[in-house]
Amino acid sequence: MTQTLNIIGGGMAGAEAAWQAAELGIQVVLHEMRPQVETFAHQTGNLAEMVCSNSFRSDDDEQNAVGLLHWEMRQAGGLIMEMAGVHKLPAGGALAVDRDAFAQGVTDRLLAHPNVTVQYGEITELPTEGHWIIATGPLTSAGLGEAIRKETGADALAFFDAIAPIVYAESIDMDVAWMQSRYDKGATEEEQKAYLNCPMTKDQYEAFIDALLAAEKTEFHENETAGYFDGCLPIEVMAERGRETLRFGPMKPVGLTNAHEPENKAYAVVQLRRDNQLGTLYNIVGFQTKMKYGAQTEVLKMIPGLQNASFARLGGIHRNTFLNSPTLLDNQMRLKSQPHIRFAGQITGVEGYVESAAMGLLAGRLAAAEILGTPLNTVPANTAMGALVHHITGGAEAKTFQPMNVNFGLFHPVDGLKSGRRGRKDRYKAYTDRAKEEWTSWLAQG
Missing domain, CATH: 3.50.50.60 (FAD/NAD(P)-binding domain)
Incomplete structure (x- = not known):
């Protein structure tokens, strides 16, 4: 049988x-x-x-x-x-x-x-x-x-996990952002379309961190003992560990050259990775977040190149069990x-x-x-x-x-x-x- x-x-x-x-x-x-x-x-x-x-x-x-x-x-x-x-x-x-x-x-x-x-x-x-x-x-x-x-x-047992936002490509300001894979990995023309980069000056970065830390967050109010998985930390949790944490994490500027201002080294860079074959959607790399939706749109639009961004999906947080x-x-x-x-x-x-x-x-x-x-x-x-x-x-x-x-x-x-x-x-x-x-x-x- x-x-x-x-x-x-x-x-x-x-x-x-x-x-x-x-x-x-x-x-x-x-x-x-x-x-x-x-x-x-x-x-x-x-x-x-x-x-x-x-x-x-x-x-x-x-x-x-x-x-x-x-x-x-x-x-x-x-x-x-x-x-x-x-x-x-x-x-x-x-x-x-x-x-x-x-x-x-x-x-x-x-x-x-x-x-x-x-x-x-x-x-x-x-x-x-x-x-x-x-x-x-x-x-x-x-x-x-x-x-x-x-x-x-x-x-x-449990831990918290977070999801990163996705942006419509047509809403990204390409007079500010540029296409480049970090260290020019896979440096064919098609590979260079894999990532978009948004540069920040020191002042812009500091203002962004201030807004990130002050933004309203989603919290679990039940009796939770869960922590976060270190491989998928919300950006605001990383920022709470130190103001420079993001600049040495998902916002690190190394391996990238601003196509609009090659001589001007960015203080920090936000990368977006192509999310579909059409190239119409890009997700913000490493930007898992527990910010509430209204706060997300305000804070993320502070990123140069995303000031007019439209979001196909905003980030969020959920409880994982194992x-x-x-x-x-x-x-x-x-x-x-x-x-x-x-x-x-x-x-x-x-x-x-x-x-x-x-x-x-x-x-x-x-x-x-x-x-x-x-x-x-x-x-x-x-x-x-x-x-x-x-x-x-x-x-x-x-x-x-x-x-x-x-x-x-x-x-x-x-x-x-x-x-x-x-x-x-x-x-x-x-x-x-x-x-x-x-x-x-x-x-x-x-």
């Missing part, structure tokens, strides 16, 4: 898990509550909708851990990476996509797959039998979140108390689109192999996938567990290589060479 894999959540992790299992011959039912039940951040009912950014970050698979994760997912026939390639936008050394076309592409491929059925509607209780993956992400519905809390016996995975999940990503249920994606305590999709890829393959009666070996810890899953399912300290991006700090050292900055390039290449060999061998087993 055919056994079905049920997946709750059609985001990055759920979509990738469904694809992997379906490609291995498993019948999959993908449960997605949108558009019947909306969330704060999503705007459509499409699967794998991107909300915080349109970037998958670095695509360098020899010197960057997330680029290595891209490589591993491609080798496994990952749908997310395939669609990212189809809908890629110029973005220097990063992998950025047309977010709407990307989500539509993922949705179309899954709906067309003979082994995939998509069912729309909210699930509020934990399943008691069958094979299940919960990939509901940081915006898990209140009902299902409460069911998870009751089963695990502890309150879900499991204390080191105590709750085994090394096959199964809930220890209910091993017929696996978890995948951001709810497991990984951070980022790529990491979420990667955990979906693993969960889908592990579940499919279990259903087929051919369980897979533990993922090699020296791969990007293995380093990440090992961290969340036992490598991290449970008492201080927080969301984590993939990084080389999660990898076992390579014998015989120097530590320190001088040997970093060789060390990272050794990490990626070793990972590629071990990932290829692991894939070959199933």
